[in-house]
Amino acid sequence: MLIMSLIKNIVVAGGTHGNERTGVRLVEKWMDCPECYSPCCPSAKVELVLSNPEAIRLNRRYRDHDLNRAFSQVCLDAQSEPQEYEFRRARELNRIYGPKGTGTKTDLLLDVHNTGANMGLCLILSARDPFTMKASAVLAQEFKDVRIYYQPEERSVSPYFGTVAKADVCIEIGPQQHGTLDARLFEETESLVRRYLELAEEWNRGELQKRAPIQVEVFTQLRDLGYPKAWALSPIEAMIHPDLLGRDFCELKKGDKVFRSFDGKDILYEGEADGRTSVWPIFINEPAYYEKDIAMSLTVRTEEMW
Ligand SMILES: [Zn+2]
Numbered sequence: 001m002l003i004m005s006l007i008k009n010i011v012v013a014g015g016t017h018g019n020e021r022t023g024v025r026l027v028e029k030w031m032d033c034p035e036c037y038s039p040c041c042p043s044a045k046v047e048l049v050l051s052n053p054e055a056i057r058l059n060r061r062y063r064d065h066d067l068n069r070a071f072s073q074v075c076l077d078a079q080s081e082p083q084e085y086e087f088r089r090a091r092e093l094n095r096i097y098g099p100k101g102t103g104t105k106t107d108l109l110l111d112v113h114n115t116g117a118n119m120g121l122c123l124i125l126s127a128r129d130p131f132t133m134k135a136s137a138v139l140a141q142e143f144k145d146v147r148i149y150y151q152p153e154e155r156s157v158s159p160y161f162g163t164v165a166k167a168d169v170c171i172e173i174g175p176q177q178h179g180t181l182d183a184r185l186f187e188e189t190e191s192l193v194r195r196y197l198e199l200a201e202e203w204n205r206g207e208l209q210k211r212a213p214i215q216v217e218v219f220t221q222l223r224d225l226g227y228p229k230a231w232a233l234s235p236i237e238a239m240i241h242p243d244l245l246g247r248d249f250c251e252l253k254k255g256d257k258v259f260r261s262f263d264g265k266d267i268l269y270e271g272e273a274d275g276r277t278s279v280w281p282i283f284i285n286e287p288a289y290y291e292k293d294i295a296m297s298l299t300v301r302t303e304e305m306w
Contacts, residue, residue, distance in 0.1 A: 005107070007131065007200045010046045011097050012037070012193060013111045016068050016161050017288070018055025019178040022189050023112030023171075029190075036190075040197035043204040044107075051093060051111075051161060054085055059179050061288055062086055068111075069159040076100060090161075098164040100156070108132075109165035110196055112189060115174035116287045118246045120145030121192055124170040126153045126160065130209070132167050135199040137214040137306035143192060147249050149282060149299065151221040169196065175246075178287060216306050219249060219280055219299035226293045228259055228267060238267055240285045240295060248282045251301070259295070276300075 012030070014023025027048045030037050037046060050056055054063045064084035075087060076094050097106045108131070115122070121143055123136045128150075140146045149172075155163050162168025173189050176182045202208040227236035238259035244252070252258065252269050254277040259267035271277045279298040283289060286296075 006204050007041075007044050007107045009106050009108075010041065010044050010197065010200060011049055011106050011109045011165065012046065012197075013049045013051045013109060013161060015053070015056040016051040016111055017061045017066075017113060017178075018052050018057070018063075019059050019061055020112075020114035020176075021059075021179065021181045022114050022173050022176065022186050024050065024056050025181060025186065026112060026190055026193065037194060037197060040194050041201040041204075043201055044197075046197065047097075049093070049097070052086065052089060054089075061178070068161055071100065071161055071163055072159045073100060073156040075159065093161065094164055100164045102166075104165055106165035107167065108200060109162045109168040110193055111160075111162045111168065111170045112193065113170060113172045114176045114178065114185075115172045115283060116177060117174050117283045117285060118248045119172050119174040119282060120147050120249075121188060122147045122149055122172040122174070122282070124149045124151055124172060126151055126158060126163065126168065126170070127155065128152075129167040131200070131203050132169050133306045134208050134211065135196055135203070136169065137216045138199055138208075138211070139192060139195055140216050141214055142195065143188070145188070146192075147219065147282075148216055149219050149221070213305040216304055218302050218304050218306075219282060220302065222272070222279060222298045222300050224294045224297050225258075225281070227295045228261075229293075232293075237261060241266065244281070245285060248284050249280055251278055252281050252298075253278050272298075 014027035052067045065086040067086040070086050070090035098104045173185050228238045238261040241257040241260045243257050254271040256269050257266045258269045280301045281296040284296040
């Protein structure tokens with residue numbers, strides 16, 4: 001948490017997933033062009049990292065294992081030297097930018113990802129950190145397509161790279177096909193990451209903290225929804241319903257169509273076990289989540305003052 005403390009060390013990461021090219025090219029561009037970002041936050045040291053060079057070279061999500069699922073304390077502390085490239089790389093990144101925990105060298109980590117889903121400029125917050133909340137609220141005002149996704153996680157068990165730092169934002173930009181670039185999204189992403197750096201500067205001057213609270217829509221993680229299947233290892237029995245495709249962050253009510261079976265039958269949303277009858281799905285049809293058996297993540301929408 002960045003309560004009252006200065007943001008002295010910032011890491012901007014791209015290529016944590018090697019085929020999410022916006023972050024890869026943004027970091028590569030900035031490595032060649034320090035003047036593109038260094039004036040934004042002169043009070044902090046800003047470092048750039050290509051998190052998964054092997055996967056970037058292959059233009060694949062990962063080589064042996066998802067790097068962004070390798071940063072739990074258990075993974076980082078395992079006694080034996082791991083065989084898989086990403087587990088070794090996670091330890092290396094943790095040595096350079098961590099170590100994960102209160103003694104970490106990194107105050108703020110901005111990890112730039114892409115998604116094939118219609119997520120817009122999605123800011124994922126894993127904790128109720130005062131800087132990331134305030135800065136993200138400002139960005140939600142400034143950028144038309146910003147959405148705030150709150151995915152509460154106990155930091156030590158969280159497998160994400162960002163949790164190596166005291167505070168982090170995972171920036172998910174979409175829709176963009178993996179392995180490709182999109183000029184409009186690239187430019188918006190660059191502006192967005194720059195604004196985070198400028199707002200870190202504002203925080204270090206003690207000014208961001210004094211801004212009046214901003215009303216924001218917050219989408220909080222509820223659960224993941226898998227594809228319909230007879231049993232765990234059998235093929236999926238339905239696709240995302242055409243009426244739902246592309247409708248990330250839109251309300252899904254009990255009785256709405258959610259899947260379409262291969263013989264043309266509609267499968268309806270039945271509501272939640274706790275009696276909730278409305279959810280807001282995100283990451284709908286994300287290609288990288290087929291292997292994780294996630295058809296979408298369900299969230300709950302609230303309005304809050306940040
Ligand atoms: Zn990613």
